[in-house]
Amino acid sequence: MVLIADDADAAVNGIEDGSTVLIGGFGRAGLPWDLIDALGRLGARDLTIVNNNAGNGATGLAALLHAGLVRKVICSYPRQVDSYVFEDLYRAGEIELEVVPQGTLAERLRAAGAGIGGFYTPTGVGTTLAEGKESRSIDGREFILEYPLHGDVALIGAHVGDSAGNLVYRKTARNFGPIMAAAAALTIAQVVNIVAPGDLDPEAVVTPGIYVDRLVVAGPAPAVEEL
Amino acid sequence: MVLIADDADAAVNGIEDGSTVLIGGFGRAGLPWDLIDALGRLGARDLTIVNNNAGNGATGLAALLHAGLVRKVICSYPRQVDSYVFEDLYRAGEIELEVVPQGTLAERLRAAGAGIGGFYTPTGVGTTLAEGKESRSIDGREFILEYPLHGDVALIGAHVGDSAGNLVYRKTARNFGPIMAAAAALTIAQVVNIVAPGDLDPEAVVTPGIYVDRLVVAGPAPAVEEL
Amino acid sequence: MTTTTTETVENLNRGPIDRVEMARLAAHDILPGSFVNLGIGLPTLVADHLTPGSGIVLHTENGLLGMGPVARGDQIDPDLINAGKIPVTELPGAAYLHQADSFAVIRGGHLDVCILGAFQVSERGDLANWHTGAVDAIPAVGGAMDLAAGAKSVHVMMTLFHDDNTPKLVPTCTYPLTGRGCVSRVYTDHGTFQVGPNGVTALETFGSTVEELSERVGINIVRLSNSV
Amino acid sequence: MTTTTTETVENLNRGPIDRVEMARLAAHDILPGSFVNLGIGLPTLVADHLTPGSGIVLHTENGLLGMGPVARGDQIDPDLINAGKIPVTELPGAAYLHQADSFAVIRGGHLDVCILGAFQVSERGDLANWHTGAVDAIPAVGGAMDLAAGAKSVHVMMTLFHDDNTPKLVPTCTYPLTGRGCVSRVYTDHGTFQVGPNGVTALETFGSTVEELSERVGINIVRLSNSV
Numbered sequence: 053m054v055l056i057a058d059d060a061d062a063a064v065n066g067i068e069d070g071s072t073v074l075i076g077g078f079g080r081a082g083l084p085w086d087l088i089d090a091l092g093r094l095g096a097r098d099l100t101i102v103n104n105n106a107g108n109g110a111t112g113l114a115a116l117l118h119a120g121l122v123r124k125v126i127c128s129y130p131r132q133v134d135s136y137v138f139e140d141l142y143r144a145g146e147i148e149l150e151v152v153p154q155g156t157l158a159e160r161l162r163a164a165g166a167g168i169g170g171f172y173t174p175t176g177v178g179t180t181l182a183e184g185k186e187s188r189s190i191d192g193r194e195f196i197l198e199y200p201l202h203g204d205v206a207l208i209g210a211h212v213g214d215s216a217g218n219l220v221y222r223k224t225a226r227n228f229g230p231i232m233a234a235a236a237a238l239t240i241a242q243v244v245n246i247v248a249p250g251d252l253d254p255e256a257v258v259t260p261g262i263y264v265d266r267l268v269v270a271g272p273a274p275a276v277e278e279l
Numbered sequence: 280m281v282l283i284a285d286d287a288d289a290a291v292n293g294i295e296d297g298s299t300v301l302i303g304g305f306g307r308a309g310l311p312w313d314l315i316d317a318l319g320r321l322g323a324r325d326l327t328i329v330n331n332n333a334g335n336g337a338t339g340l341a342a343l344l345h346a347g348l349v350r351k352v353i354c355s356y357p358r359q360v361d362s363y364v365f366e367d368l369y370r371a372g373e374i375e376l377e378v379v380p381q382g383t384l385a386e387r388l389r390a391a392g393a394g395i396g397g398f399y400t401p402t403g404v405g406t407t408l409a410e411g412k413e414s415r416s417i418d419g420r421e422f423i424l425e426y427p428l429h430g431d432v433a434l435i436g437a438h439v440g441d442s443a444g445n446l447v448y449r450k451t452a453r454n455f456g457p458i459m460a461a462a463a464a465l466t467i468a469q470v471v472n473i474v475a476p477g478d479l480d481p482e483a484v485v486t487p488g489i490y491v492d493r494l495v496v497a498g499p500a501p502a503v504e505e506l
Numbered sequence: 507m508t509t510t511t512t513e514t515v516e517n518l519n520r521g522p523i524d525r526v527e528m529a530r531l532a533a534h535d536i537l538p539g540s541f542v543n544l545g546i547g548l549p550t551l552v553a554d555h556l557t558p559g560s561g562i563v564l565h566t567e568n569g570l571l572g573m574g575p576v577a578r579g580d581q582i583d584p585d586l587i588n589a590g591k592i593p594v595t596e597l598p599g600a601a602y603l604h605q606a607d608s609f610a611v612i613r614g615g616h617l618d619v620c621i622l623g624a625f626q627v628s629e630r631g632d633l634a635n636w637h638t639g640a641v642d643a644i645p646a647v648g649g650a651m652d653l654a655a656g657a658k659s660v661h662v663m664m665t666l667f668h669d670d671n672t673p674k675l676v677p678t679c680t681y682p683l684t685g686r687g688c689v690s691r692v693y694t695d696h697g698t699f700q701v702g703p704n705g706v707t708a709l710e711t712f713g714s715t716v717e718e719l720s721e722r723v724g725i726n727i728v729r730l731s732n733s734v
Numbered sequence: 735m736t737t738t739t740t741e742t743v744e745n746l747n748r749g750p751i752d753r754v755e756m757a758r759l760a761a762h763d764i765l766p767g768s769f770v771n772l773g774i775g776l777p778t779l780v781a782d783h784l785t786p787g788s789g790i791v792l793h794t795e796n797g798l799l800g801m802g803p804v805a806r807g808d809q810i811d812p813d814l815i816n817a818g819k820i821p822v823t824e825l826p827g828a829a830y831l832h833q834a835d836s837f838a839v840i841r842g843g844h845l846d847v848c849i850l851g852a853f854q855v856s857e858r859g860d861l862a863n864w865h866t867g868a869v870d871a872i873p874a875v876g877g878a879m880d881l882a883a884g885a886k887s888v889h890v891m892m893t894l895f896h897d898d899n900t901p902k903l904v905p906t907c908t909y910p911l912t913g914r915g916c917v918s919r920v921y922t923d924h925g926t927f928q929v930g931p932n933g934v935t936a937l938e939t940f941g942s943t944v945e946e947l948s949e950r951v952g953i954n955i956v957r958l959s960n961s962v
Contacts (some may be wrong), residue, residue, distance in 0.1 A: 053539035053561050078796045078833075080812050081403035131874035139872055151873045154795065155837030155880030159395070160835035166606075167613030167656055168386070169415070169422035172396035175841060178914035180865075181875065188396070190426070199417070216563075216572075216599035220482065223830060224797045225813040230832040234614060248600030250906040255447065256483040257601035257808035260571045260830070262541050262563065262616050273812075280767035280789050305568045305605075306591035307584050358646035366644055378645045381567065382609030382652030389606035393834075394841030394884055401655040402613060405686035407637075408647065443791075443800075443827035450602060451569045452585040457604040461842060476827030484829035485604070487799045487842050489769050489791065500584075 055266040056246060060090035063240050063268040067091060067205050072100040074161065074203035074232040077112065079105075082225035084209040084242045086270040088112050089119075091207065098123045102161075102201060104154065106130035106138035111274065117141055124148035126201070128157050153181065158231060163235025164200035165263070173198055187222065206236030209270070210259065213243040214252050217228055217261030226258060226268040233263040242270035281444040282493040283473060286363040287317035290467050290495040294318060294351065295430050301326040301388065301430035302340065303458040306332075309452035311436035311469045313497040315339050318348075323391035325350045329388075329430065331381065331455065333357035333365035338501065344368055353428070355384050355429035379410065383425055385458060392461025392490070400425055433463030436497070437486065440470040441479050444488030453485060469497035511559030511664055514708050514716060514729040521713040522666075522695035530555045531710075532621055532663055532693045536562055539619035541611075542569065545635075546590040548663045549621040563599075565617060567649040569608045589649065612649070612656040620657035622650065624664045624689075626679045629725050631689040631701045633662065634681035647684075654685030666694035666723070673723040675706065677698065699727065742936050742944060742957040745945055749941040750894075750923035754770040758783045759938075760849055760921045764790055768846035769839075771795065771881060773863075774818040776891045777849040791827075793845060793875040797836045800828030840877070848885035850878065852892045852917075854907045857953050859917040859929045861890065862909035875912075885951065894922035894951070901951040903927065903934065912916030927955065 057063035064087055067073070073091070077083030092115055099122045106125045108115030114137040116122055130138055130149060141147040152160065153175045163171055172195035176182045186197040208229040211222040219241055221229055233239045241264055282491070284290035291314055294300070304310030319342055326349045332343030333352045341364040343349055355366055359374060370373040379387065380402045390398055399422035405411045413424040435456040438449040446468055448456055460466045468491055521683075525548060527608040533555035536542055543565045544550050553575065560566050564573040564604065573588060574595035582593040611617065626634040633654050636647045654660055664674050675692065692699045696719055697711035706727045708716045720727040747921040752758075753776060761783035764770055771793045772778050781803065784790050792801040796927035801816060802823035806909040810821040831839065839845065847911045854862040862884050864875045882888055892902050903920065919928045924947055936944045 079815055081796075081815050082813075128341070129874045131872040135872075143870065147874075151875055153840055153875050153879040154674075154877040155832070155884075158833035158837045159393070159841075162610075163398075165614050165616075166386070167401060167615055169399035169401065169417040169420065171390075171398040173841065174394060174396065175880045177883065178860075179879060179911045181879065190396040193396065214599055218599060218601055221811040221830070221832075222482070223811065223824070224794070224815055226830050226832050227797050227834050231834045234610065234616070240292070247521035249597075253856040254572070254596060254600040254602055255485075256480070258482075260601035260603065260611075261599065262571055262611060266750060306587055308568075308587055308886075309585075324611060356646045356648040358644040364645075370642065378646075378647055380647050380651040381605070381649040382613055382656075385605035385609045386613075389838075391875075392842050392844075393838035394843055402652045404655065405632075406651060406683045408651065435562050441827055445829055447828060448602075448604075450583065450585040450596070451566070451587055453602050453604050454569050456541065458606045461838065461844070481800070481824060481828040481830055486831035487831065487839075488827065489799055489839060 054215060054261060054264055056215060057266055057268040058185065060086040060242065060268055061093060063087060063266050064090045064094050067094060067096045069096050070098045071096060071204040072102065074206040074236050075101060075103040076208035076228040076232050077103065077265040078224065078227040082209045082221065082227050082229055083112065084207045085112050085274060086242050087207040087240055088116065092116050092119055095121065097121050100124040100126065102126045102203065104128050105132060106135055108132055108134045110137065114138065117147065122147060124150065126150040126152060128152055128154035133201030151181065160198055160201035161231040161235045164202040165231060168200060170197055170199050172196065201235065203232065203236035204238065206232040206242045208232055208239065210241050210243050212245055212247060213241060213267045214247050214249045216249040217267065218252050218257045219259035219264060220252060220256060221258055230259045233259045239264050240266040242268050245269060281442060281488060283442060284493055284495040286496055287313040287469065288320060290314060290493050291321050292319045294321060294323045297322050297325045298323060298431040299329065301433040301463050302328060303435035303455040303459050304330065304332040305454040306450065309436045309454050309456055310339065312433045312501060313469050314434040314467055319343050319346055324348050327351040327353065327429065329353045331355050331361060335359055335361045335420065337364065341365065344374065349374060351377065353377040353379060355379055355381035358398050378408065378449065385414065387425055387428035388392065388458040388462040391429040391456060395427060397424055397426050399423065428462065430459065430463035433459040433466040435459055435466065435468050437468050437470050438451055439472055439474060439479065440468060440494045441474050441476045443476040444491030444494065445465055445479050445484045446470070446486040446491060447479060448485055457486045460486045466491050467493040469495050472496060485487060512730055515710045516715055517710065517712050518715065523712045525551060528663055528693045528695060531698060532661060535548045536619055538562065541565055541616060543612070543617050543620040543657065545622040545653065547623040549623060550590065551559045552621055565611060567608055567612060569603045569605065570596065570600060571603065572597045609652055612652045615656060615658060617657040619659045619661060621661045621663055622653060624662045624674060624679045626674050626676050627662050627689050627692050627701060628676055628679050629701055630703060631687045633660065633689050634679040636684045637682045637696045639681050640729050650684050653662050654688045659690050660688045661691045661693065662689050663693045666696040675723050675725065740958055742922055743938045744943055745938065746943065749939045753779060756891055756921045756923060759926060760889060764847055766790065769793055769844060771845050771848040771885065773850040773881065775851040777851060778818065780849055793839060795840060795855050797831045797833060798824065798828060799831065800825045818827050837880055840880045843884060843886060847879045847886040847887045847889060849889045850881060852890045852902060853909045854902050854904050855890050855917050855920050855929060856904055856907050857929055857934045858931060859915045860907050861888065861912045861917050864905040864912045865910045868910050878912050884918045887918050888916045889919045889921065890917050891921045894924040903951050903953065905953050
């Protein structure tokens, strides 16, 4: 059964210290900014955050980092023009970083949702990111073994949801939402609006309701920060 | 570039003896009957066929088997009420059979399309279908190693295609089409009609055109055979 | 593990129950809001006994979440079938999935309950339901092994005895396994049982005492005790 | 392997080419109907030189096949961006993909060409473009390793020399690798090269002879021969 939360604070209620939190979005597209801010207000600590990046500017994910709530970031691309909050913490040794190639990050999330115990990928073979990883030659090509990446919680931004939890996305805001929703024990989605079951085309549903636990209608998106 | 073929015979032109042919469909839903019949007329021999089943009645896939064109069937469920063509060949030792759990079959096809060298699955652990397969304990659970299943050709049945090769399906006819399209070197789809690029909603495209090489508008579906 | 005050119920003033009653019992134990897969054969009957409004969502592994009742008349659509290839309907809130996504639902542990038929279930919960092991039998597994390995709870619906009166609940499966230690509950005509690491516990019997069933089946079936 | 009658072209009556000319050359070599991914930075310029009607489809790894030009004015939509987080447009025939599906396109070998920037490329085609190896640098890889491992052809666009005049085409990469032996062609301001198991072959030079470039780069660059 899907919980329709009154607001983002109610939606993130109960997220515990020490959780691994999968956070969707690539840039601003699909970023669940309302849920991220609520997570900051909730104040759960010692979090492991999985996102493609490590926060920008001073708001959103960067604010969680700045508030000292995050122990570790697992991402593909922490270095951006305005990722100074992460960079300062990282250089000060106050935050852990696991850099994962973007496709491997996606596939590890997908494996977690799909019950795959591990998989062999050609990505990263011969690089420092393969160091310490098991490798194997299959059909004459070298692969490295990667493991699933499970979340205790996923916070994702979708476009429209129905009250059964089915979701559709909008353009490139789809990005990590569908695979994070399936990879987490508790999936919380912010949407622009919620419709009745039957109002979404069952052929076009991207995330079926089985992967969604809580829905909330997000407030208006914040303005783009000056860079 | 997608080839729009005049008819099914033109669409299957060039499929060679010895090919591994992935054939979509679950029951009649999504079965590319027009392409299967054309493959029979083409007469390519020594084929390995991948399908969920091993043919029903005397037509379609069963007719390929009856004509002696098929060396091996890889499927999950060859035993059906009217699968007498396969059963007779199998009992006579005239056809090879590899039985694969349906989800493992799907995941092996998905791995082939996604460039995964192998994956660990919990399905089949402790059964005769795991015999001879490598196993491994991961986080206290036992898994077996499965490898990708590539096709030389995929024959699939979709609903509507655009001339860029994007496909949408209809209801449970979706089944194996999307993963087979990605797993084959040459993908041929039969559709009900072909529209212009832009006529399909890019949010609702299930198989992007990058996976499709040839399209043909299928004739009217054959009547259901008496069982 | 959990404390319970329930005792085994022995219904002795009646005979074994029929398949409809078995289906009703199996349906009754499914929690509201559950995601459920019903196997081919006997288990499909369970769908008729789910409470409307319970929010239970049916999955069929050929690619649909939100499956509705069997299609009749004009509803029949050759593109909308269940895993048994029977025409079915879709309910509001349904979603279609391709085969890799549909089995990701199963293998990923997202189904709350799967109800399967069986040839044999062992007292430890091993399941045999795909192959009789006969030399000339054509092996055919379909999605059974995925469901056995993937669903959070695997329940079995079967008659307790084969036509030749040999029991289907056994110390060790002699038929080829579908999955090891996966079954937790078994609905039969003679009773409902828990199976697993602690062996077989009768939850309810129909027409026999627990001791009579123990003897006839040939394995030690215990009663629920007041505090486990 | 294949027989060719082409010879290396030395354009000596001019200086090195600029980034626009490099982009034009890289675009010219992409076959009609190809599926192409253009990396962040210099390679994005290639999009401006693709022939309309060539049927070339651009992929951006954040989840779009059929990407159109950069968005201007009213076209700007925060939900429609490329891998460099720049607002872009979609073309008719586009399709959106989630991240696992988008990288399946890459890793599965479905992209015909990927054009990337680089810090260094070795004569055997090793690529270094994600990390300078500096001790205090924040490592950030994005989709570069997936593209290096997955695309059928990996082409590089870069200036031939760093600002300090050290060459980027090197015997062995000293920066951390993105991928081993993955690059087949390199477009630079001083020339276009094939790299791989047979070392470096100049296809065309701008402002220098092959021998002059060999000496300045410090590796043996050979000419195309009439029959390879």
